[in-house]
Amino acid sequence: MELALRHPDLISLAAGFTDNETLPVDETRGLFAELLKARCTGEPLLQYGNTTGLPALCARTAARILSQDAATGEGIAVESRYAPDQMLITHGSQQFLYLVAETLLDPGDIVVVEDPTYFVFLGILQSRGVEGRGIRLEPDGLDVEQLDAVLTRLRRERRLHRLKLVYLVTYHQNPTGTTTCFAKKAAVLDLLRHYERAAGHPLYLLEDAAYRELRFQGPDTASALTASGGLGRVLYTGTYSKPFATGVRVGFGLLPEPLRTAAVRIKGNHDFGTSSLLQHLMARALESGAYDRHVQRLQARYARKAEGLTTALRRHLPPHIEWREPTGGMYVWARLPKRQRSGLNSPLFRRALDRRVLYVPGRLCYVPDPTRRAPDHEMRLSFGNATERELRTGVRRLGEALAQEAW
Secondary structure, eight states: OHHHHHOTTSEESSOOOOOSTTOOHHHHHHHHHHHTSSHHHHGGGGSOOOSSOOHHHHHHHHHHHHHHHHHHTOSOOOGGGGOGGGEEEESHHHHHHHHHHHHHOOTTOEEEEEESOOHHHHHHHHHTTOEEEEEEEETTEEOHHHHHHHHHHHHHTTOGGGEEEEEEEOSSOTTTOOOOOHHHHHHHHHHHHHHHHHHTSOOEEEEEOTTGGGBOSSOOOOOGGGSTTOTTTEEEEEESTTTTOTTSOOEEEEOOTTHHHHHHHHHHHHHSSSOHHHHHHHHHHHHHTHHHHHHHHHHHHHHHHHHHHHHHHHHHSOTTOBOOOOSBSSEEEEEOOTTSOOSTTSHHHHHHHHTTEEOEEGGGGSOOOTTSOOOOSEEEEEOSSSOHHHHHHHHHHHHHHHHTSOO
16 A cells, blocks of 8 residues: 555555545535534534444444345344444444454464455454464355364364454455355354364354445355354454445444453543544435445446456466456455465566556465465455556556566
């Protein structure tokens, strides 16, 4: 992100910025005008709120997740699992992830993540002194058999008591674009229930649904909240930043007790509560329908940009580089032959920078795991912020850098 801002001539296929052209400037101006037209509606925007979140936004958010899950026809959407009093509104879903880590994790604890996963969450684990174990991803989610093997190994090594949670980015995953099927979410919860007695404490599934509303192809998938084993064990988080505007730092999460009470106390120490101004904005956007209209436009926009990126990949990249067509989100995960390197210190990365194009080296997305060596032949390409012309030019430049590789 810093490189992209400092060098305007650099085409960034790396930064997770959203699309500039579809930012809802006019809609937001209108929403604020409605809210500020009278003191009775304007004063609450400019005053402190509470730590847990604006009640109207909590209620609308909980109802929205329930409606999304019920519409899939998978699992059982039990209304009590979406209760507004389990909701916490945060400064983006990133703060929610940190609050969960601060609430649950101690130095030396273990968290299981997808291999690869959202690399900023790995920074949170590192800051807490937490170890990670990576489980390889399959086209429909993590490898449940490998998860079982890892849990068995931890129990055999008498370290299962240090395991606290499994973290999954389940919709159009950052970085690979993978969506986890409902059956695998349910299977993960069944495994965690199976190992709880040996662990000696609850084992949680932290489901990160930040990209759920950026689906532009295929059906939606139910969250783990609807699984029979999800009662009291699923921590669900999402965001209004990615689907509406990243400058609106409003995220949310559902937390069972006693975790919610602990997280609320910690959040109070952080900030006394998420911006009242931005919460009222999002509540009004949801109530008026402006939010849903914007999401539909954004989905169509990302569908076009994803097609433009993959068309350029087919045209400019060597045929032995693999990727999958995205169905949502903002990313394409590309794999080079295993003998090729794409990391920060690789010749390929330097050649790409020389041609003024930037990607995220795949190795950054792998948790430091002493049980395996992290791959170094992949890259994450984003179609979120770059224009369609920049996508074509950036991929052409990347293809030129790859053309100098000794395949």
